[in-house]
Amino acid sequence: MNSKTPTTAVVFLVITLLASAFLANRVAELRKDQTVRAPQSRGILSAGFSKFRSQIAWMRLIQLRGSMPNVTKENAALLSSKYDRLTDLDPMFATAYEEGALDIGWQDPEGSLRLLDKAGSVSQLRSWRIPFTAGFLAKTRLNNTSRAVKYMEIAVKQPDSPQYVQRFLINLKADLLAKEKDPVKILNLWVDYYLGGEGRAGAPGAPGMGRMGASFAGHAGEDSGKKLALNHISRLSADIIAQDQKNLLTERDSDAKKRFQDRIDEVQKIVKQVYAGTHICQRCYRPYNSGDEFCVHDGNRVEPYGICPKDKTVVRGAYCHKCGTKAN
Amino acid sequence: MNDMITICRNTYTRVLRTRSLYVLLAAVLILVAVAHLYNDLTAGRQKELMYDAGAALLTIVGLFTALVVTFDIARDLREKVVMTLLSKPLGRGHYLLGKFFGVVWLVTVNMVILTAGILWILHWEQGAWRLDFVKLAFATWGAMIMVTALGVMFASFLSELPAAVLTMVVFVAGHATEAFYRAGSLPGHFLFSVLPGFWLPDYKLEFGNGVPISSHIIILSVLYTLAYSGVLLSLAGIFFHKRDLA
Numbered sequence: 009m010n011s012k013t014p015t016t017a018v019v020f021l022v023i024t025l026l027a028s029a030f031l032a033n034r035v036a037e038l039r040k041d042q043t044v045r046a047p048q049s050r051g052i053l054s055a056g057f058s059k060f061r062s063q064i065a066w067m068r069l070i071q072l073r074g075s076m077p078n079v080t081k082e083n084a085a086l087l088s089s090k091y092d093r094l095t096d097l098d099p100m101f102a103t104a105y106e107e108g109a110l111d112i113g114w115q116d117p118e119g120s121l122r123l124l125d126k127a128g129s130v131s132q133l134r135s136w137r138i139p140f141t142a143g144f145l146a147k148t149r150l151n152n153t154s155r156a157v158k159y160m161e162i163a164v165k166q167p168d169s170p171q172y173v174q175r176f177l178i179n180l181k182a183d184l185l186a187k188e189k190d191p192v193k194i195l196n197l198w199v200d201y202y203l204g205g206e207g208r209a210g211a212p213g214a215p216g217m218g219r220m221g222a223s224f225a226g227h228a229g230e231d232s233g234k235k236l237a238l239n240h241i242s243r244l245s246a247d248i249i250a251q252d253q254k255n256l257l258t259e260r261d262s263d264a265k266k267r268f269q270d271r272i273d274e275v276q277k278i279v280k281q282v283y284a285g286t287h288i289c290q291r292c293y294r295p296y297n298s299g300d301e302f303c304v305h306d307g308n309r310v311e312p313y314g315i316c317p318k319d320k321t322v323v324r325g326a327y328c329h330k331c332g333t334k335a336n
Numbered sequence: 337m338n339d340m341i342t343i344c345r346n347t348y349t350r351v352l353r354t355r356s357l358y359v360l361l362a363a364v365l366i367l368v369a370v371a372h373l374y375n376d377l378t379a380g381r382q383k384e385l386m387y388d389a390g391a392a393l394l395t396i397v398g399l400f401t402a403l404v405v406t407f408d409i410a411r412d413l414r415e416k417v418v419m420t421l422l423s424k425p426l427g428r429g430h431y432l433l434g435k436f437f438g439v440v441w442l443v444t445v446n447m448v449i450l451t452a453g454i455l456w457i458l459h460w461e462q463g464a465w466r467l468d469f470v471k472l473a474f475a476t477w478g479a480m481i482m483v484t485a486l487g488v489m490f491a492s493f494l495s496e497l498p499a500a501v502l503t504m505v506v507f508v509a510g511h512a513t514e515a516f517y518r519a520g521s522l523p524g525h526f527l528f529s530v531l532p533g534f535w536l537p538d539y540k541l542e543f544g545n546g547v548p549i550s551s552h553i554i555i556l557s558v559l560y561t562l563a564y565s566g567v568l569l570s571l572a573g574i575f576f577h578k579r580d581l582a
Contacts, residue, residue, distance in 0.1 A: 017429065017573035024566030029529035031560035035536045036517050036528070038553045042542060055508040056479075056538040059545075060392035063385045067377050100545040103381065132547050 041131075054097065062098035069094060069104075073111065084115035091123055099130045102138065109141050117149035128162065136169035143176070153183050171233035174201060192271060195244040199278055202237040238282070242293040245279045248272075249293075287313050298322055339426045340434040347438025351404050360400070361446065364393045365453045372461050383462055384544065390454035391472055391540045394447065398480035399507065401446050403500050405439040405487040410496030429573045436488045436569060443480045447473060468543050471554050475537040478561035482532060483507055485565035485572070492576040510534030532568075537561050 054061055069090050076083050091108030095101055105127040109120035124142040127133055143159030146152045160177035163169055178201050182194045252268040252275075259265050279293050286295045289303035289310050296303050298314025299322030314335050315321070316328035323335040351357065371386040378385050409432075412418045418431065451473040458466045486506055490499035514535045516528035537557040542549050 014574055014577050017570045017577070021567060021570035021574070024563050024570060025530065028560055028563035028567055031556060031563055032529055032533050032536060035553065035556050035560055036514075036533075038556065039536070042547060042549055042553070055511050056395060056534065056540055057392050059541045060388045063378065063381070063388050066379075066381065067374070070377065070379055098541065098545070100541075100547075103379075132545070 058097045062094055062101055062104075065090075065094045065097060066101070066104060079111060079115055081115050084112040084119065088112050088116060088119045088123070092126075095123070095126060099126075100133050102127070102133060102135045105138055106141055109138075109145060113145045113149055117145055120145055121150075124159075134166055136163045136166035136173060139163035139166070140169070140173055140176070143180070147180060153180055156180050157184065175233055175236065191244055191248050192274065195241065195248065195275065195278060198237050198240040198244065199282060202234055202241060202282060239294075241279070241282055242288075245275050245293045246291065248275050250291075287311070340430045340437070343431060343434025344438040344441065347405075347408060347435055348441045351401075351408070351439070351442050357401075357446070360397060361449055361453075364397055364450060365457065367393060368454055369457050372457075386458060386461055387466065387469070388540070388544050390458065390469065391476070391544060394450050394454065394473060395476055395479070395540075397450055398443055398447055398476060399483060399504075401443045402439060402480050402483040402487055403503060404442065405435055405484055406491040406499040406503060407496045408439070409435055409488065409491035410499065428576045432488055432492065432569065432572050432576055436484060439484045439487075440481055443484060444477065447477050447480065468548075471549065471551065472539055472543045475539050475554050475557050478558035479534055479537040481565050482534065482537075482561040482568070485568035486532065489568045489572040489575065492572040493579060506532060507534055511538065532564055533560070 069087075072090065073087070079087065087108070091104055091112070094104050095108075098104075105123055109124050111120075112123075113120040121142055124138055124145075127135075127138045128142075139159045139162035143156040143163060146159055147156035157177065157180045160173065160180055163173045164177055178197045181197055185193045185197070249272050252272045255268045256265055256272075259268065279288065283293075283295060287298075287310070288295050289306065289308050291308040292303060292306040294303065294305045296310050299312060300310055301312050302308065303310050314323050316323050316331060316333050316335055318328065318331050318333045321328055321330050323329060325335075327334055368386055368390045371382055371389050374382045374385055412435075451470065455466065455469055458469065483503060487499065487503045490502045494502065510532040511534045513528050513531050513533045516524040516531070517533075519525075537560065539549055539554070539557075
């Protein structure tokens, strides 16, 4: 037997212990931001099998849920704890958060929001669906608009969030602003959405059309969300101007009259910006087609355009296709 | 050195003769493949299940293979084979290292076969090569080397069953040393540095969720397992040296 072995072993032990301590700290430091964990999750001794166990727990949960004819208050508490446990095992189980929140949302909306808040605390989990579901539940189940706005603001910042999330957010903000009785602020929300968050001044537009005209022409027929925004802009503008024009007729105070007139001017300026290069009805503020003499939306008489001055044909372009005269 | 290689080769070939090993490998691959049928049970998450099951079963097979060392050393001691071997000019350390490398060799072969099989199954199911699984398997391999070294250490002073049980217990508890690191206190930091951190080479949760982990971190994790295996083998050498084999 080699009597020197223990000495060699001791030396080797010290060297490897120092090396492993250094490496352990280095790896732990590097892993700090990459380790998946829910900050408030309970520690589970799962020996590295937590992901696989979460799949088993998910299958069992599906079976359990299938055995319930409906979700009662008692069931909701049980389901809530199961979903909580499942998301402790895998804090990035996005489906479990969403399904769980919707499952118990009717009976226990606060519980479902707790579950979704837990998902929100997992930094690696980037899903617009989770804050969107939270915002939806906060609005529909708790009627808490300001809380819903906070969730939706998170949802719109997530990658791949669809346009309707942003529209939902605008509607929620409009709900909040409605209490302030300032419809111009609501109008501005839709204008900002329509202009794609670029702001309303300084950005370049298509040559000869102006930026707003380019924006309008660019989206037409493509984006139903933006069409919807235009509808809101037209409707709100028409409502604001009609109301203020009525107020102008009845109001005696000159300061108030000035305020109404200023607001009319402001709204008309906004409408001109949005519909730059487009002919719009001066009552409902919606665009009309070449050759139209009356607005198809409200029957208001409109100034026709795109008519050949010579033979009165509705032209298809800048020049008459029958006689070649430049259209007016 | 040649004696150590001989022991290593003998250990490897002796375990390789066990038929149950092949059954185990086949069963694991079948289990991963049939997860493909779990569409309804998982509500459309069968792809995730296949990946996670593959990763979990890879670890389980690695663990079972690594535990062979505890039984193998104990059997040599029980059957007095060690006395015959050590009567030749062979150091106790060489004997332990031979056993260790023999089982590591076996663990490596098993894990390579399983990784290739699971990769192929995932490709068949998902239509794309999940190369992140190779990174995961590499990190798991590192952890299994550490388990083997742990098994050698316990087998150097305990009989087979307590050695195997303790190896498993330390493997499970070793996943919790993250708590010491997160505690941030000096004693916690010390414990984290000296205790086996099996959570360090464990990336199943991250890879299973598609969190990108750089190769640099994986390599450092495996280096850690190699270094810590050195600690455990040194301890094994010390304990085995002091053991009365008569």
